[in-house]
Amino acid sequence: MRATDHLPSIADLNEGFSHGRLKVRDVILGVLxxxxxxxxxxxxxxxxxxxxxxxxxxxxxxxxxxxHRRGVLHGIPVALKDNIAVAGTVTACGSALFAERQTGQDATIVRQLKDAGAIILGKTAMHELAWGIDGTNPFFGDTLNPLDPESDCGGSSGGSAAAVAAGLASIAFGTDTACSIRFPAHCCGVVGFKPGFDVLSLEGVTPLVDSMDHLGLFARTIGDARLAMQGLGAGTAALSARRSALRVGLLRPLMDGCAPEIEAAMERAVERLRACGMDVIDVNDVPVEKVGPLTRVLFAEALGHFETALQRQPDCFSPQLREKLTRKYEITAAEYLRAGQERRQFEEKLDCLSSGFDVLLAPAAQTLAMPLRGYAPDYAEKAYRNATVFNLSRQPSLSLPYARLPSGRFFGLMLSARRGCDLSLLAAADVISAIWTDGVA
Known part of the structure; x- marks a missing residue:
């Protein structure tokens, strides 16, 4: 089930609006x-x-x-993850704790979208308090993958990914603390873009882990993602070099432990890039072994946000989330301070490692989407490990849909870049995406 034909690309919508062939009301009525x-x-x-x-x-x-044209987002239908505040509406954050919480003012990103003339359609489903890698939610119901209703849509921003995959929004915003944009994009066959840390303001977004939280977006194509960032005032970037000039760093350690289908697809992708003249170079010095330990400690920041509520209103938390939060009492102050220092060293290491490349390449996850609630014990770790590298490093990173694999599930290539190179990353992803649309998958 892929219902996207009724919703043109952002570029086509803009052309239709400019020439009077389309009315915004008609487009929005169709999407609603x-x-x-x-x-x-x-x-x-x-x-x-x-x-x-x-x-x-x-x-x-x-x-x-x-x-009066406000820009490329004028009249474009947009969805928001339910941890992003919209004045006068409930921002429940997928939680019984906030099920009736009305917010008094818009988040910064919402003000920017409204100023750009975007049409906000509604709030999307999410994992409870944004802490989870799948589309389940005990309070608001599970979200199904529009491409395969038997499979997980990914989390925690699964509703936003599903909305874009089903053609129910041109752009949908989400948050990404460990993998929560790129893993759902990988599962649902859409683009998931996590800009660098604080490129998009988190003011008015319910926090989880302040040192790792990022705001980002989903789109059907890289072209739509680029126009969305342009519409938010990020400017434009173009690659003056030809395809053959792109220098790609293949992060070999992030291929370790991947599902066989993913490993085979990665090798095919690398062969195709090299056949197109790109310079793809293996990079082995990636401190991936630090991802799990650092993430475990830094997620103690979540306890700081929800400890009072956990003590006073424990029934407002699912048993699974209560257990996750309670385990963070085991983290000592010394461990946390040391993890903060190691995260900064990790950031410096990745920034140095990426300095010689236009993009870094890896699988978006080690696992494909699994049957909903039929997960292997290591599903969460295999979902988040690769993506979390770039939350710890705070670099821009995206999942680009590559192909539907023999199992019928989608697979995303993760492309990442140096800090401050968000627009160049999108431009490079546009070049790489064109290779797949040239007929090779």
């Missing part, structure tokens, strides 16, 4: 109708803003008729 029809089956959205979206669409149409 699709949400009403499809969402009961997949649960991508937990709240839909029908009236507000149509009012915003009417304002956008009036502005365009008057000759």
């Amino acid at each position: 109708d699709a949400i009403d029809r499809q969402n009961p089956a997949i649960n991508a959205y937990v709240r839909v803003f029908h009236e507000q979206a149509l009012d915003a669409a009417d304002r956008a149409d009036a502005e365009m008729v008057a000759g």
